[in-house]
Amino acid sequence: xxxxxxxxxxxxxxxxxxxxxxxxxxxxxxxxxxxxxxxxxxxxxxxxxxxxxxxxxxxxxxxxxxxxxxxxxxxxxxxxxxxxxxxxxxxxxxxxxxxxxxxxxxxxxxxxxxxxxxxxxxxxxxxxxxxxxxxxxxxxxxxxxxxxxxxxxxxxxxxxxxxxxxxxxxxxxxxxxxxxxxxxxxxxxxxxxxxxxxxxxxxxxxxxxxxxxxxxxxxxxxxxxxxxxxxxxxxxxxxxxxxxxxxxxxxxxxxxxxxxxxxxxxxxxxxxxxxxxxxxxxxxxxxxxxxxxxxxxxxxxxxxxxxxxxxxxxxxxxxxxxxxxxxxxxxxxxxxxxxxxxxx
Ligand code: MRU
Numbered sequence: 001x002x003x004x005x006x007x008x009x010x011x012x013x014x015x016x017x018x019x020x021x022x023x024x025x026x027x028x029x030x031x032x033x034x035x036x037x038x039x040x041x042x043x044x045x046x047x048x049x050x051x052x053x054x055x056x057x058x059x060x061x062x063x064x065x066x067x068x069x070x071x072x073x074x075x076x077x078x079x080x081x082x083x084x085x086x087x088x089x090x091x092x093x094x095x096x097x098x099x100x101x102x103x104x105x106x107x108x109x110x111x112x113x114x115x116x117x118x119x120x121x122x123x124x125x126x127x128x129x130x131x132x133x134x135x136x137x138x139x140x141x142x143x144x145x146x147x148x149x150x151x152x153x154x155x156x157x158x159x160x161x162x163x164x165x166x167x168x169x170x171x172x173x174x175x176x177x178x179x180x181x182x183x184x185x186x187x188x189x190x191x192x193x194x195x196x197x198x199x200x201x202x203x204x205x206x207x208x209x210x211x212x213x214x215x216x217x218x219x220x221x222x223x224x225x226x227x228x229x230x231x232x233x234x235x236x237x238x239x240x241x242x243x244x245x246x247x248x249x250x251x252x253x254x255x256x257x258x259x260x261x262x263x264x265x266x267x268x269x270x271x272x273x274x275x276x277x278x279x280x281x282x283x284x285x286x287x288x289x290x291x292x293x294x295x296x297x298x299x300x301x302x303x304x305x306x307x308x309x310x311x312x313x314x315x316x317x318x319x320x321x322x323x324x325x326x327x328x329x330x331x332x333x334x335x336x337x338x339x340x341x342x343x344x
Contacts (some may be wrong), residue, residue: 004165005044007125012056014044017161018244021144021203029094032061032080038093039087042194046137046162047237047273048169049120051093052128054084058101059124062117073113077105088283090246090314092238092275097127101258129163134270135172137328140267142173142233143323144331146182149233153220156248157200158268169235169268171204173326178210186212187229189220191248193311195295198332219249224261232258236269243319243336244281245269249312253319265318276344281316289313 002024006013012029018041019025027043029035035057038044044053061080063214067073078214080282081098088094104123108116146152152174156162159171167175177184186205198214205212215223223229232254238246245251245267258265278284291309295301325332325340 032057047091047093048163051097055097055124061264107248134328135167139172142326157196159204170233240278255317287313
């Protein structure tokens, strides 16, 4: 089994997701700048995985600070946190993990700096372990929505690669169903422009022996119309307090297609993806990525020079299009405002 993100001997080790599925190689980061770069260029990606990697980046950065006095240490520490927080704007797990690391430093400020560094290292490792446990719980909780014989469509990659490892969020629900012997089939959207579905979801499911059919994004409506898809499960990068959900670009269109065809639309995400401070989806910052992701395929230009390009990496699915949010604490159903608040 591959490891998405690990902390070993003061290094963060990441499977390089930009090289999958053709090569299974690992990147080793022994300083926080390299971890930040890995997040930025998407060697590690997916909301929970970004959070875990960032926490480990904070721990490595703290280890390398050369200060005995807490105030001096904390000034440097905050710079490291800010640097890691500037890597990607949408997935709230990044900020959640960094805030958690900050509060651990804060709570222990009366201890010697060297001791604080060890506590931070342990916390980052704990965040990773917790994420794996949470994903498994989410996968189990999702089972009441999955029946034997279901054909489930998913978008982007919300598997082990998008989390600390093993299960994943949306794919976690699918993997547990498969483990329980439910005969399920998966349609995986290729997910233009970065192709997380073709490169990563298809790779994970083929590896697990779960029946998967890869389709281009614009085929989803065709297969829904033919009655071949009876459930949709996606992950999330940030969920507002009212249930509006930011996820990979194309998720919003899928939710409308699902409504039209009467197909239940589920989001699977840990509570750390819920940004309770944001009232609705309009407040979620949407990352605009490099136009080359659209104009090029495998570094080969496919669009004319000089063409104007838009490349928003995420869109927001309104809560009215979502039937349920699967979390580690259970399934949240509408009314989301009230039921999400009850989880915190
Ligand atoms: O840009 P990415 O690849 O980091 O975005 C990840 C997603 O949007 C996924 O769809 C995923 O569901 C959210 S993380 C489990």
